[in-house]
Amino acid sequence: MRALSTSIIGGGVAGLALASGLHQRDLPFTMFERSNEFTDGGFGFILLANGRDALRELGIDLEPSEVGCEVSDAIVRTIDGEVVAAMKLTNAIAVSRHDLLKVIRSAIPPETIRLSQDFSHFDNDGSTVRAAVFADGSECAADVFVGADGSRSRCREWITPAHPAPSGRVKEIVSMVVNPELAEEVGSTFTKFMHPDGGLAVGLVPSGNGRVIWFAQFDTQRFATPDRHDAASFLHSLLGDFPAIVQRAIAATDAAAPHVWHTVDMDAPRSMVRGNVALIGDAAHPLLPFTSQGANSALEDAADLVAAVATCTSPDELEPALRAYSHRRRPRRASHVAAGRSIAADFVNPITGAVLVPFVI
Numbered sequence: 001m002r003a004l005s006t007s008i009i010g011g012g013v014a015g016l017a018l019a020s021g022l023h024q025r026d027l028p029f030t031m032f033e034r035s036n037e038f039t040d041g042g043f044g045f046i047l048l049a050n051g052r053d054a055l056r057e058l059g060i061d062l063e064p065s066e067v068g069c070e071v072s073d074a075i076v077r078t079i080d081g082e083v084v085a086a087m088k089l090t091n092a093i094a095v096s097r098h099d100l101l102k103v104i105r106s107a108i109p110p111e112t113i114r115l116s117q118d119f120s121h122f123d124n125d126g127s128t129v130r131a132a133v134f135a136d137g138s139e140c141a142a143d144v145f146v147g148a149d150g151s152r153s154r155c156r157e158w159i160t161p162a163h164p165a166p167s168g169r170v171k172e173i174v175s176m177v178v179n180p181e182l183a184e185e186v187g188s189t190f191t192k193f194m195h196p197d198g199g200l201a202v203g204l205v206p207s208g209n210g211r212v213i214w215f216a217q218f219d220t221q222r223f224a225t226p227d228r229h230d231a232a233s234f235l236h237s238l239l240g241d242f243p244a245i246v247q248r249a250i251a252a253t254d255a256a257a258p259h260v261w262h263t264v265d266m267d268a269p270r271s272m273v274r275g276n277v278a279l280i281g282d283a284a285h286p287l288l289p290f291t292s293q294g295a296n297s298a299l300e301d302a303a304d305l306v307a308a309v310a311t312c313t314s315p316d317e318l319e320p321a322l323r324a325y326s327h328r329r330r331p332r333r334a335s336h337v338a339a340g341r342s343i344a345a346d347f348v349n350p351i352t353g354a355v356l357v358p359f360v361i
């Protein structure tokens with residue numbers, strides 16, 4: 001009997017969380033990340049109760065003030081201020097992606113993380129993978145391989161070789177502003193303002209320490225996507241009718257900072273596993289941003305997969321354990337994909353009454 005070794009491809013939210021859980025159980029692993037340094041880019045997201053519970057299972061108990069702040073309510077308003085949807089949130093915290101990754105990484109021994117390792121393909125015998133092969137020609141053998149390489153996953157090709165490429169009708173321009181006055185006004189409420197004609201909205205998310213994350217969502221069938229250098233003038237021309245708080249958030253943002261985010265709409269692969277390879281997070285099921293479940297369900301995948309790998313005492317036990325993991329996670333990923341599409345369809349249409357809350361709990 002021996003502990004099985006794991007190779008994790010991708011050091012984002014899902015990969016790091018998995019590494020933390022394996023380390024907590026004294027299981028051997030190595031994580032391979034394409035980037036050459038920990039830039040921990042991005043802005044942030046809302047961790048919901050399910051994501052926080054999964055993180056706890058993985059050995060990380062977040063102190064909200066360390067990574068962001070509590071979020072008590074989600075409210076959707078028209079640009080005239082009328083409330084068209086509202087929801088109380090329990091145990092939800094807005095986290096900065098940078099701070100969250102830093103906290104998770106601090107729970108993992110640094111020597112288990114290899115940077116500048118761009119995964120290329122799996123060396124395999126048709127059913128079982130022997131080694132992960134990287135762009136520089138180096139290889140790493142292991143008992144189990146986990147694809148945590150994000151929405152445009154290369155590991156996914158081993159599991160569903162002809163899977164349709166991701167697409168997305170709605171895009172987002174995202175940024176963060178540090179402005180304590182604005183942050184105080186936003187309070188602990190995530191507010192989304194929607195244009196009555198549909199297809200255009202701006203969200204303001206408190207992020208702690210005087211920070212506010214804002215995002216503008218737009219329907220690309222109505223508005224041509226700007227490149228990042230034109231994002232500020234694009235927003236200026238489109239959002240003139242939006243409330244003053246939105247104008248102030250955007251005006252206070254460094255013009256170079258907004259990021260144009262190409263959201264991904266993709267059917268989830270039927271299976272998250274093949275042989276001794278499993279997918280987690282966006283590699284397994286990229287989600288539209290409307291569900292707020294991208295990071296949360298990635299953490300759930302990681303917690304479930306750690307528990308599955310921990311039950312195996314020999315490579316023979318691995319395949320059934322991985323298949324059971326995929327089977328358990330299937331209903332959640334299918335319902336998140338469907339919910340994201342319903343909210344997206346609602347979003348592109350004119351508002352005629354109540355709208356769907358941009359959250360799936």
Ligand SMILES: Cc1cc2nc3c(=O)[nH]c(=O)nc-3n(C[C@H](O)[C@H](O)[C@H](O)COP(=O)(O)OP(=O)(O)OC[C@H]3O[C@@H](n4cnc5c(N)ncnc54)[C@H](O)[C@@H]3O)c2cc1C
Pocket residue numbers: 009010011012013014015032033034035040041042043044045097117118119120148149150151154174280281282283294295296298
């Ligand atoms: C830079 C960045 C910024 C983001 N910012 C936000 C944000 O502000 N708000 C939000 O809601 N979501 C953001 N996301 C997406 C969000 O992190 C994910 O949707 C979610 O957390 C699921 O995490 P994940 O680990 O599956 O994917 P990701 O967080 O995307 O992580 C995937 C990791 O795999 C690595 N990788 C990819 N290909 C390879 C390869 N060939 N070899 C080795 N490593 C590889 C990537 O560099 C990345 O570190 C961001 C993602 C990234 C990569």
